[in-house]
Amino acid sequence: xxxxxxxxxxxxxxxxxxxxxxxxxxxxxxxxxxxxxxxxxxxxxxxxxxxxxxxxxxxxxxxxxxxxxxxxxxxxxxxxxxxxxxxxxxxxxxxxxxxxxxxxx
Numbered sequence: 401x402x403x404x405x406x407x408x409x410x411x412x413x414x415x416x417x418x419x420x421x422x423x424x425x426x427x428x429x430x431x432x433x434x435x436x437x438x439x440x441x442x443x444x445x446x447x448x449x450x451x452x453x454x455x456x457x458x459x460x461x462x463x464x465x466x467x468x469x470x471x472x473x474x475x476x477x478x479x480x481x482x483x484x485x486x487x488x489x490x491x492x493x494x495x496x497x498x499x500x501x502x503x504x505x
Contacts, residue, residue, distance in 0.1 A: 401502075404432050405482035412482045415494045419502065422484070427476040432483065434469075436490070440483055441468055444492050448472070450480040 401422040405412030416424055425432070432440075441448050449468055450456060455477050456464070463471070472479055484491040484498075486505055491498050 402485045403482045404436070404479070404485070406477065409481050411494050415482045415484065415499075418499050419484075427479055427481075431476060432472070432479070436483075436485060437469060437472060440490050440492065443490055444480075447492065448480055448483075449478050453478060 401419060403412060403415055403419070403422045403424050404427055405415070405424065406428060407424060407426050412424065416422060446468070449471070455475055459475075466474075480492055482492075482494055484494075484502065486502055489505070491502060
């Protein structure tokens with residue numbers, strides 16, 4: 401089980417605490433493998449990009465119009481967090497429903 405997020409993100413910390421066997425991959429230092437990123441974009445669409453972040457608000461309109469995969473490669477902190485990979489399934493964000501679903505696997 402892999403958690404893609406940021407080590408200083410409160411939501412990611414909650415997921416790590418609830419899933420002690422999971423391994424955190426910091427998206428700023430480790431990145432997200434291209435195949436996982438493509439699958440996440442296909443599954444979650446525009447929800448994969450955190451449009452409420454300060455990084456997003458600091459982008460120009462031209463940058464915001466870029467391909468989402470290119471944008472996430474350039475600014476990994478734009479990804480909504482955490483992105484959790486369990487077996488061949490992906491989960492985005494963290495709440496009680498997602499926690500229960502992951503623990504049921």
